[in-house]
Amino acid sequence: MSTSETRRDLLETVSNVEADEQRLLSVAVPPELSLEAARERIEEAHTDAEQLERDETTEGTRAALETVRRVLNDYDETPANGLAVYAGVVGGDEVVYTFDDLAEPVPEFAFERDSEFDTDPLAVSPDTGRYGLLVVEHGKAALGTTAGEGAETVATLQSDTAADTPTSGELGDREQGQREFFEDVARRAGVAFLDEDPDDDAREDATPGEPDIDPVEGLFVGGSSVTATEFLEQGYLDHRLQQRVLGDAVSVGEASADGLEQLAAKVQDRLEAAERAAIEEHLGDLFAELDAGEAAVVGREDTEEALEYEAVETVLATESVPAERLRPLEQRAVEQGGDLVVVPADADGYDRLEDEGGVGAILRYPIE
Template structure:
């Protein structure tokens, strides 16, 4: 899916890094404060809430916890002064508290995330021994736009699955008569009228779905259809849907209910198909990479070869494992720079230059940011690859989490 306004790969990675850092922090007792502020929440109301919480914190029995909570709230209140009447687009999230740094020591931190990847839905104030990151993690989960249809011969509902959020949109009830015919009607005539009513209802459901889905067909990742058998089979086999929407159907599933709750049941039943559809994008990238690796000349892998190709501008797509957690250490070796690829938690290693001299460390930075900076400068597209399938896991385990598909062969 490529929605207008969707955050870039770089933005997604930066948010993911911040979330990982926040999840590592711990506080002694309930003294880490998290506040989620939606875009339509007046800052003055938030300030009033924080002021009230600061006052109530004076009742905390532990002096250290009381002091830390009040200091965190004061820091948040100071940050809120930078906003006008409302927070930025999509809202803002503030984190503040005294985190444990070991040896009985703490360090007060305050972090602000403006305009997260998706709009914040509601105001939340949270005070605990950990920062509240789950809403942000849900925003960073794999996204998708799927059309949903559930129907039987009595009713139907149509809606969206946007990311993890189900949105019911339209519903319809049928005039299909029951299987028992009314008195005075021949069995043949009754059967014909019933089939006509079923056909008319299927057309009505298809019209609802087409009106909703066709304008978004370029952004949709697929369509899911649910209901009892044989209803859903008749509906799909009858080609009632617009041909472009019919082509996007990725599965049909048995669903007992066809009211709004049926849309949620449909998503639950389709989890395996949804996971396969999401990871298929990554699979296609890796299949192309392995095809070039085994029979072509347009594959590069490993940090140093891929970096050299990036600098040359020969990489069309940079493939990075989502589980890559490495740093790049840049060493000053006189008239040139040399590099080492190291674990993020490892100490910076000593390095001997090619000429035998002892190198000085010029810089150490996140490997993904290092490579993406070069990719941005060269017009190279960056793709993050999941490890939830075999070839994605091989990118991490066998190729160091870094590979690329070239524009042209370089021999590097």
């Protein structure tokens, strides 16, 4: 979650940057383009800029080009999904933002010079983590996932017995049929969202072509209000998945791909609240460990020392920390199996972290 949170927050920052002249450069490199070819295109643009009449605007462009060239030289090869570099001069200060761990591939090479950064090549890159979606009604269910916008269908289920319809058959048979169907839905949810069902046939049915599914960070359940609530309250889900359910059941029209889309749209507020809660939980853990004199540090110097010891589990940084400082922190944390969380200004605990230099880290073990 947290690295995705970082990308989304940084991209929002980039999209809000403005200059009074066309001195901001946006460069996007797709994964299939070699860095050598990308550098050649940058060099061509640099040569063209050198031939321009020197004034305040073109001097800013030259400085941005030098920065982009320097960033590209830091890489031995193009990252798996490409990269994007945003550089320029704002208010007399040079700024640079780099995205090299993207959720989706950069679609094509782009080189733009303007008074605003062009973030369109990364429009699909930011994500909010992967959440499960489950819509259940009498005799029908749909399972899917969402990463913040829209829904991807994982499986649809339908009972093959007439007893699962709400009006046919004897009452006892209908209730038994519904219980059996709920059990099947819960089992399929375990396949899709926990990846712990040894039944290969069931796995193939639930997730065609995808034998390995990463666990979801949370689960949203919807459907007809009575049926979905009954499914949740009677404890059909694996307890580990039940603990990931975010809120009460949501009223959704039908158990289908359209129903999953409706559910994804309706739970946006809950998803944002869940992400905020996760950030504040990280902050709480940081300060609890710090106050106990245990596995936590604050301040840039101590955080970098902890990274040197490869003791970092999670780096936390306030949104005021410049992107050029966030990038190396995130890279070093990820290299040692950790992550980075960017803390928004309205999160509980933000001011304390800001007072400590804006940076801290939760550690795997205390360091002397």
